Amino acid sequence: MRVLGVETSCDETGIAIYDDQGLLAHEVYSQTKIHADYGGVVPELASRDHVRKLAPMARQLLQQHHISQSDIDGLAYTAGPGLAGALLVGAAFTRSLAWAWRKPAIGIHHMEGHLLAPMLEAESPDFPFIALLVSGGHTQLIQVKAIGQYELLGESVDDAAGEAFDKTAKLLGLGYPGGPELARLAQSGDPNRFQFPRPMTDRPGLDFSFSGLKTFALTTWRTEQSPTANLQQLKADIARAFEDAVIDTLLIKCRRALQQTHCQRLVMAGGVSANQRLRVSITDMLDSMQGQAYYPRTDLCTDNGAMIAYAGWHHLKTGKQESLAFNIQPRWPLA
Ligand code: KG4
Ligand code: ZN
Numbered sequence: 217m218r219v220l221g222v223e224t225s226c227d228e229t230g231i232a233i234y235d236d237q238g239l240l241a242h243e244v245y246s247q248t249k250i251h252a253d254y255g256g257v258v259p260e261l262a263s264r265d266h267v268r269k270l271a272p273m274a275r276q277l278l279q280q281h282h283i284s285q286s287d288i289d290g291l292a293y294t295a296g297p298g299l300a301g302a303l304l305v306g307a308a309f310t311r312s313l314a315w316a317w318r319k320p321a322i323g324i325h326h327m328e329g330h331l332l333a334p335m336l337e338a339e340s341p342d343f344p345f346i347a348l349l350v351s352g353g354h355t356q357l358i359q360v361k362a363i364g365q366y367e368l369l370g371e372s373v374d375d376a377a378g379e380a381f382d383k384t385a386k387l388l389g390l391g392y393p394g395g396p397e398l399a400r401l402a403q404s405g406d407p408n409r410f411q412f413p414r415p416m417t418d419r420p421g422l423d424f425s426f427s428g429l430k431t432f433a434l435t436t437w438r439t440e441q442s443p444t445a446n447l448q449q450l451k452a453d454i455a456r457a458f459e460d461a462v463i464d465t466l467l468i469k470c471r472r473a474l475q476q477t478h479c480q481r482l483v484m485a486g487g488v489s490a491n492q493r494l495r496v497s498i499t500d501m502l503d504s505m506q507g508q509a510y511y512p513r514t515d516l517c518t519d520n521g522a523m524i525a526y527a528g529w530h531h532l533k534t535g536k537q538e539s540l541a542f543n544i545q546p547r548w549p550l551a
Contacts, residue, residue, distance in 0.1 A: 217289045217533055220313075221525025222270070224306030225298025225326045226352070227257045229269040230521030231277050233288075234529050239336055241281045242522040244515070245269050252392045256382070263301035270309050285317045290537070292528020295323025296545035297353065303544040311542040320537035322528050327354055327550045329523035330485040332363070333512035336526055341481050341510045346473050348466065348498075351486030352378035352395075355424050355466075357473045358550065360483070363530050368551040369473050370422025377462055378488045380426035384433045384458050388451050398455050399491050405456025406449075410436055412461035417468045422476075424469060426462065433458050463494050467501055480507035490517035 218240075223230035227250075232242035247265050251257050278284065293310035296303055307323065314321035331347045334340060346369070347358045355372040375383065378395055385394020390401065412432050415425045433454050440450055470482055482502055488494065489511050502509040516522055 217529060218287055219525045219529040219532060220288050220291045221521045221528050222293040222306045222310045223519055223521045223524045224266045224270065224302050225294045226302060226519060227251055227262050228519040229266050229273060230519060231273045232521035232525040233277065233281065233283060234522065234525035239522050241277055242520060243273055243277050244520050245273060248393060255386055255392050259299045259301055262299055263305050266302055266305040270305065288317065288319060290319055290528065290532040291321040292324050292524050294326045294329065294524050295543065296326065296548040298326055298546060300544060300546040303546060307542045307544050315540060320532055322531050322537055323542065324524050324527045325548060325550055329527045331358065331360065332527050333485050333516045333523040334483045334510040336512060336516060336522060341483050344479060345481035345483050346477060346479050347483045347485065348470055349486045350377045350484065350488035352376060352382065354486065357422050357469060359477055366551050370424065370469065372424040372426060374425050374427035375430065377426055380430050380462065381488065383430045387434050388437065388454065395488060399459060401452050402455040402459040405452035407456050407460060409453040410457035412457045414461055414465045414468060417465055422469050422473050424465065429458055429461055459493065463497050466494065467497055471501060474505065474507065480505065482507065483510045485512055485517065487518045490514045
């Protein structure tokens with residue numbers, strides 16, 4: 217079975233083709249430049265740009281790989297969670313194409329896409345595993361028993377990890393999107409200058425809270441400024457302390473989730489899983505536990521069509537499909 221996947225939940229337009237042989241092709245267009253001036257995603261601009269990009273990108277991908285409509289057996293799109301307008305563009309486009317081509321189509325949960333993305337790699341995890349989903353909108357620990365069997369173990373009670381990265385980057389005057397910028401700056405930061413808290417680690421449970429770290433960063437930034445201060449170094453030191461705190465907190469909760477479920481496989485996915493120091497720390501921790509960590513390659517950590525094509529391939533293969541009506545769910549719990 218060959219599936220065309222479409223991702224438009226936020227500010228990336230993703231298109232991909234997945235079949236029984238693996239990932240055939242994938243293309244991502246990022247709207248970063250459009251939103252950079254505003255310091256964050258402007259939903260209406262996001263929707264309009266998906267309208268502009270989607271059809272030409274799909275046409276080009278099919279032409280480049282000499283694939284015609286008769287070679288496609290089904291279509292999948294992100295149905296939520298995400299920005300309503302952006303989701304509607306992808307859903308309407310994909311559902312219409314499926315109708316015109318007389319092929320089945322299915323709406324996919326964006327976080328299920330992220331969660332399954334590590335399975336696109338040569339070394340992919342067996343079930344069951346614990347998934348740490350860390351993106352701009354979500355921080356969740358999920359026990360995955362099989363495809364479609366997801367139990368939420370814990371999640372952020374306020375800001376998601378990616379959101380905290382972005383907000384902290386913004387208050388330090390870094391560009392958008394802030395996560396990668398802050399991570400870059402942290403490389404030249406002194407790990408011993410500031411010690412940020414590890415929120416909610418001193419009590420039982422698997423929930424997270426990251427909004428306090430952003431406030432901690434702001435307070436440090438304000439109180440440490442003086443006429444003689446090296447502001448660039450101060451920013452780097454704050455970035456390092458912030459990143460260390462997020463990584464440590466994620467590690468503590470992951471270890472707890474693995475111990476609680478007697479599981480030795482951890483899958484990490486979502487935009488923040490592109491963070492190199494986080495990847496190394498998670499790998500080291502799993503090594504020390506005689507376990508194994510799995511991630512997607514870095515370009516499949518952030519939003520992409522490949523993960524949607526892959527999730528769609530799984531569901532369509534079992535005969536699932538939708539009626540001609542399509543629906544989006546901007547808010548949609550995975551479990
Ligand atoms: O999964 P994603 O592309 O979109 C959502 O579904 O939200 O995740 C985007 C998030 C942003 O908050 C971005 O700043 C963060 O992932 N991110 C990073 C890194 N690369 C992307 N955060 C920390 N370090 C990175 N290297
Ligand atoms: Zn995402």
